[in-house]
Amino acid sequence: MTVRVMSAMMGALLLVFAQLHAQTDPLPSWNDGPARKAIVDFVQATTTQGGPSFVPPEARIATFDQDGTLWVEHPMYTQVVYCLERVHVLAEQDPKLKDVEPFRTVLSGNREAMAKLTMPDLEKILAATLTGMSVDRFNTEVKKWLTAAKDPRWKRPYTELTYVPMQELLKYLRTSGYKTYIVTGGGQDFVRVYAEQVYGIPPEQVVGTAGGTKYGYDKARKPFLIKEPKLLLNDNNAGKPEGIHLMIGRRPYAAFGNSTGDRQMLEYTKAGDGTRLAMLVLHDDGQREYAYGPAAGLPATRVGAFTQSLYDEAKKNGWTVISMKKDWKRIFAFE
């Protein structure tokens, strides 16, 4: 058998496999409706060779917010839970912290007092719990915590609180040649610890709020990187398109978010040429997950500000709103 014949056979076989694959529904947890249709239409339009909206594979970039878009953010971001619990560990190592604010308030466990902590207070807590250690040490600590910590409502590890429909969407886009990125307001180093295992997204495809590191040597002249309390990128609001430019250098063709912090990322994505997809997850399912935000006809909460103005912009600009209640058959894998 010549190489030419083998090539032809392989091509034919690959085609058969592709067709077999296409017959399987890639989005089984999505109900029929405008959200599902927007996704399927977008993928077909941008991957149909010779079509007017075809996007070459190397330009297929899709970006996802994390908190509230890929997993639960309510009532508190998982990373904030981590930081608050770390304060207890730090206080064991350094009992003086018990007398210093804002650590004293955190250690008191008084939820009302904690809710009143200011932004500078929070920054002190983040600096103390996320910096001043080597990158390797930080990764080890987060990994250890994630194995043990549990969400109080579902009594499951936080890493299980990801939305099955969004996991299907990530895979569907990847199967369609898209490179999937997380673009999160959360800490880039924090999310990178588990993104590969939880979402199939490698660390180099996680863009997030990032601090500087400092290169140095230990006593044996072995080099290491120390996490510094120096903000390089605040990956929220306008910081999202700025971070996308810094870390990816291409405009996404599809972007997914759930709050005003994602507004500029969606605007920037939609402003590109050709067919682009922008979607917002609306938390309107108080029974299976949570319902919050004015757009759900409910009072705003500290997180996940899906405001009326964001809803209006979505309607005006042709962004598709995903209703958790109506569009998702299933929310979690453990249900």
Place this chain on the structure above:
Amino acid sequence: MTVRVMSAMMGALLLVFAQLHAQTDPLPSWNDGPARKAIVDFVQATTTQGGPSFVPPEARIATFDQDGTLWVEHPMYTQVVYCLERVHVLAEQDPKLKDVEPFRTVLSGNREAMAKLTMPDLEKILAATLTGMSVDRFNTEVKKWLTAAKDPRWKRPYTELTYVPMQELLKYLRTSGYKTYIVTGGGQDFVRVYAEQVYGIPPEQVVGTAGGTKYGYDKARKPFLIKEPKLLLNDNNAGKPEGIHLMIGRRPYAAFGNSTGDRQMLEYTKAGDGTRLAMLVLHDDGQREYAYGPAAGLPATRVGAFTQSLYDEAKKNGWTVISMKKDWKRIFAFE
């Protein structure tokens, strides 16, 4: 034919293809010697499944300095040539510049005076020529310049002055499952313009010296990003491992450089577990390219400081030095 049978056939065919491929020398422009052997040994060790040095595909990261490692850096970095030539374009648009230093010196064309420009002078030139415009505009300008500009010695576009042996090495590593990155002291946005076409490296795999951008809207409320004169990452020396952490988030298994600016990247790479490869290109071929630096027994120049101390560190730490003269059969594709 069942799916099972097809799968088995495809597996067998793929194996045949892999074997055909393996019989072709991936490094035809490399002479036999310690450099070539170090590369082949590294790839075999890290890709042999079940072997003691096997590296899972997702962790296979290789980082390359650009100037002097992948293409010619002598007598001046290509990006510096770009910036100096841009000053002339700016002066046409704004004649006042002719009376303002350091632009007046650049416009005079007096090489001796230009050689005396200080670091703050150079920073003013970089800020004026690389910032204050939209990201899209900058990309267009650089692309246009690269098409027209020619290196004075070879009378060819700068993008043809890449080293064939290093191009082979990039492809060999990619075929072996490595993700190849450029980690350059040069401007990240500048190198991203041509990296895909010239090296097969997509923009998101180019890490370089990076400035901030600012998100804004034009009159039609279309969003855009403006390049700002604000340094986020100085991707030289310790900035290279720091930049690798920021942009990739994993330690490379192989790193390639040619000057003291690459020292920390090579140290950081070699400090990881298992088998790691660190290599330095020595410019010792005055006939086919250039010979410079104390390690070549020649006076140091402003660029490409391959100092004696770097040479000593390489020997001590088991880094392999690539002699352009001895290890490379061919240097450029046009020869």
